[in-house]
Amino acid sequence: MGRLILKGVSRKFNEFLAVSGVNLEVADGEFVCLLGPSGCGKTTLLRMAAGLDAPTDGELLLDDNKIEGVNKECGFVFQEYVLFPWRTVKGNIEFGPEVKGMEKKERERISQHYIDLVGLKGFENHYPHELSGGMKQRVGIARAYANNPKLLLMDEPFGALDAQTRNLMQGELLRIWEKEHISALFVTHSVDEAVYLADRVVVMSARPGTVKEIFIIDIPRPRVRTSPEANALRDAILKSLGAEIKRAAGKV
């Protein structure tokens, strides 16, 4: 199971309201993309779901348990990878099992499984600085998965990649996700990415961030980025998002 529920979640930083009354549910096994103008609190929401930050109002529930303190049942994937530079690919992926006190043999079985799954066979003993951006994020995804999470939280994981690698990694993420199905909350700036990946796309308003509109993407996977259905959805989402981006720009 991995059902995330946000009930009237608000977050104030001093007097500054970043997120205001967000209600949202990520069903078990569902892939939800959060889309919104810069500074609308997408990352704040994700950090609260990870328990790295706490709401000033409302609550977050994972499988009916209130998220208080760090949520150890989530796998967080960061935009800038945030790998441990002194650990090899294998060492990074084994970090979660290791701090849980798992036996070496079992750890190695897990890391090998995910190294194979994300396509990093042969790079087990490389250090992060020896890898390309795409490969680093494969490690980031494998590390999150190796922690056996109920929920994947991804904060613009492909934002630092070039367009080609980004498209490739989106396909790879879906391939991995379809093999090991867990709920996913994915923050992005790219409408194209959201329509390609998500079951539902949540468009957030300019700050204070709140849920503006939810789009259901009922196109079967694998999706064709240029199909008429995809284009129509992209158009609709862009319109909804465009208004918020204008509002955000007007405020600054």
Place this chain on the structure above:
Amino acid sequence: MIKNDSERKGLIINILSLIGFIIFWHILIVLAREHIFNIPFMRLKDIPTPLETWNALVGSMFTQTYGPGLTYGIIDHIRASLVRVVQGGAMAFIIGVPVGIGIGYSRLIHNILNPIIEIVRNMPPMAWIPLAIFILVTGGSIFIVFIGVVFPIILNTIYGVRSTDARLIDAARTLGASQVQIVAKVLIPSAFPSIIAGLRIGFGVGWMAIVAAEMVIRSPVGLGYFIWNMGDLGRYAEMIAGMIVIGVVGYIMNISILLLEKRFIKWVD
């Protein structure tokens, strides 16, 4: 070691520079002795030439019974000084790293220890010599080295811990790490390059401190004692040979730690 033409050129210039300095030194002394040239208010002619220095170095390298003050060879003096620096340095490392981690990690420990450290670290190691003689029955020079090494290690460890990427700590927390595990598996490895840099700077300071301490504390063996004693006895060639040895050993020590750094820290770009 040498990778390309420009590095080879650099090395040749380095060697020529050293040779040039030795020739310049020789000519200067010979001119002074022949009364052709002298720098006013200096007794240049009393300075040994490079060759005399070399002969003094070779002659006193292993000597065991060569008049007063030369009952030990230079090798023994090097060993004695190095052992003291390593002992004092090891103590400084064992105490300095945990203190640095504590201060870097905890605001409370920082507030407790910082005022003391900020004052004490501004007392030069040499200022501790009278106290060391007064309170320590033995090991005074080791203590002086400790004072010299411990503060660079503490400060660099603090810096290393504080400059740990906060997102790495977040990542470790979501992966289930406890506070102790975050210190052991994130803060310490992340600070490790800084700690080694602190060790290297510390050993540089410690090497200077040991020579000064040996001069004053008058240990019967050690490079500081050796050059002081040779100066007293008017054996200037041995004295200058000793000075050069101090410089070369310090240089080798620095290079060794640098190599160690490269060997153990493969993960830094």
